[in-house]
Amino acid sequence: MKEVYMNNYTEELKRILKSSELIAESLNSSNINSIHFIMSMLSNYNSLSKILEKYKIKLEEIKSYLPKEQSNKYLFYSKELLSSIESVILSLENIDDEITLNLLFNEILSNKDTLCYKALIKTNIDIESLKKSILTTNTISSNSILKTIGRNLNKLALNNEFDPVIGREKEITRVIEVLKRKNKNNPLLLGEAGVGKTSVVEELARRITKNQVPNFLKGKTIYEVNLSSVIAGTKYRGEFEEKLTKLINEFEKNDNLILFIDEIHTLVGAGGAEGAIDASNILKPALARGKLSLIGATTLKEYTNSIEKDKALDRRFEPLLINETNYEETLYILKKIKPNYEKYHNVKIPNNIIELTAKLSNKYIKNKHNPDKSIDILDEISAVTSLMEKKTTNYKIKNKISVLTEKKNKCILENNLTKALTLKKEITTLENKLKENTNKNKKNIVTKTILKEVLETKTNSNIFELSNPDYFIDLNKYLKQNIFDQDHIIDNITNKLISFTKSTSNLPLTISLNGPVKTGKTYLVNTLSNYLKTHLITLNMKDYITSTSITKLIGSSAGYVGYNEKNTPFESLKHHPVSIILLEDYNYTHPTIKALFNTITSTGKLTLNNNETINFENTIIIKTTKESNKSKIGFIEKQTNKNILSFNPLSKNTIKKIITKQNKNLTNEQIEKIIEKSNYLEENAKNINNLINENLVNFNEVTQNL
Incomplete structure (x- = not known):
């Protein structure tokens, strides 16, 4: 097969010529001629697809004019096709100029000896009108700004570089409908990061290359432009404006191009140095003229904060919501x-x-x-x-x-x-x-x-273990080995955890622990966190006794110092979704803060002052209190007593178990002495650690004296 490719052939032309070879080979033709060339154009997406459809040139009809020849062992390009290629090369002003599909097809139609010309004449096609349409169809030149800062989505789609887009038929149809409109025909895709806004545009590009779109989109090319690429390299005032204007002109003069700008909110303020206008103000006149076809994409938050505030810019777009x-x-x-x-x-x-x-x-x-x-x-x-x-x-x-x-x-x-x-x-x-x-x-x-x-x-949690029932049997044993004589609480918590992991609810698990000071409430929570290997957030509610302390949990209000700073204790839930939140001394909490936690437990979410939402679906919220009035313990004032787990006061036997666990080398006499000094009836285990350490110090001194 004779090689005709050159370095200055456009990718589109190379693709059409290669397809011509395959068509000729599949039909057992003796050579590759101009009819194979136009058959390739009719079979594959290209910049002239829309024109060929307009003139109602049919593939099967053109195919019928192929000469009946004996096939050769080797395929060569026909003399009439080679002659057209050579004529195009000779007509170039500069040797480095690109040879485009438009130039070659126009040359084929200008040569009355080509098989393609003769076939089209027989099908009553107005050749001169067709040539005029081809020449007025703009193509991207080799020195176009789009070659350096644009990303041709159609080309990437042809190379199968995109994953298939599934289940977005409705959204893609809406984009096509908006593009077809006479006015306000610029779709603006809105949705959270990761929902597939860019994928919708990539799928549209793929369908254009497959000719699976309405006629008005056939032959169009979608270029993605990153605004940072436009700004890059602009050192002096006016360079950015000139570069952006040049880009806009490129799209305005070529109605086969569609501009796609991801993160389109960056237009507002981009390039707007002192005394200069920003990108959005340069773009507005082009959008107003209606000659620029633009698809934008951004998040709902950025849209609200930037584009929606600029009414002149906002009214040029038709917002389309892309849901998760x-x-x-x-x-x-x-x-x-x-x-x-x-x-x-x-x-x-x-x-x-x-x-x-x-x-x-x-x-x-x-x-x-x-x-x-x-x-x-x-x-x-x-x-x-x-x-x-x-x-x-x-x-x-x-x-x-x-x-x-x-x-x-x-x-x-x-x-x-x-x-x-x-x-x-x-x-x-x-x-x-x-x-x-x-x-x-x-x-x-x-x-x-x-x-x-x-x-x-990714979640910093052992989430698979939480779905294993045997894991909680071991947890129950582990807790009972470390917390003594509070079996009723441990059994209750274990059952709650099993139900929580099986639940399909999006609400957090809430547990209320009540009991005298130093009976093991906080120790139980710490032990539970260590076993579950979960992140622990501890809040001392004595720090939340005033209504103004709510800003510590939801951040400062707009206009105040600290607004938009991510320093709330719940920020870590983004990276540790399975966490335990311990609220110590909850009875000191201000009613405003209690209302906030009621919202969390009833909705599973908390909206911060910067409009960011924190999810509590997989959290365990444990409140401890020394409050004796049980009606004031729960998150909601009317919570029944059965939801409150009350610790037993520590008995002498329990104190003995705690002392023995902490130091197994102590004698019975030493243990009894510690118990006697501990005042456990009033203070439970409050003084145990200090007394053990004090006893050991005294024992060491006696030993040294001996």
């Missing part, structure tokens, strides 16, 4: 994209792993959004599995080959050729075995253990 996918939708998406990740990582992902990934990421990862967070987990567990070669037979074989090779080289240096030959045979045998194993292409399987490791690393 629910569990069922996320699971469907993961199942559809699973083959892509299996192929890329060369692994096998069982369906039960897919279901667990969707379920657990939805439950425990609260600072991100679906489907992005679940896809991230799927990608990571696949990557971890693909890197597990060291655990396979191949890794052991490679190690053995390396050791034997070292020994063989040593034998050669020592002139022990017989031994070296034996080692060489062993190495050859192992290499053949390794090659055989590689040819089998056995895929590693993603396991629950790998998913466990990845999720627990």
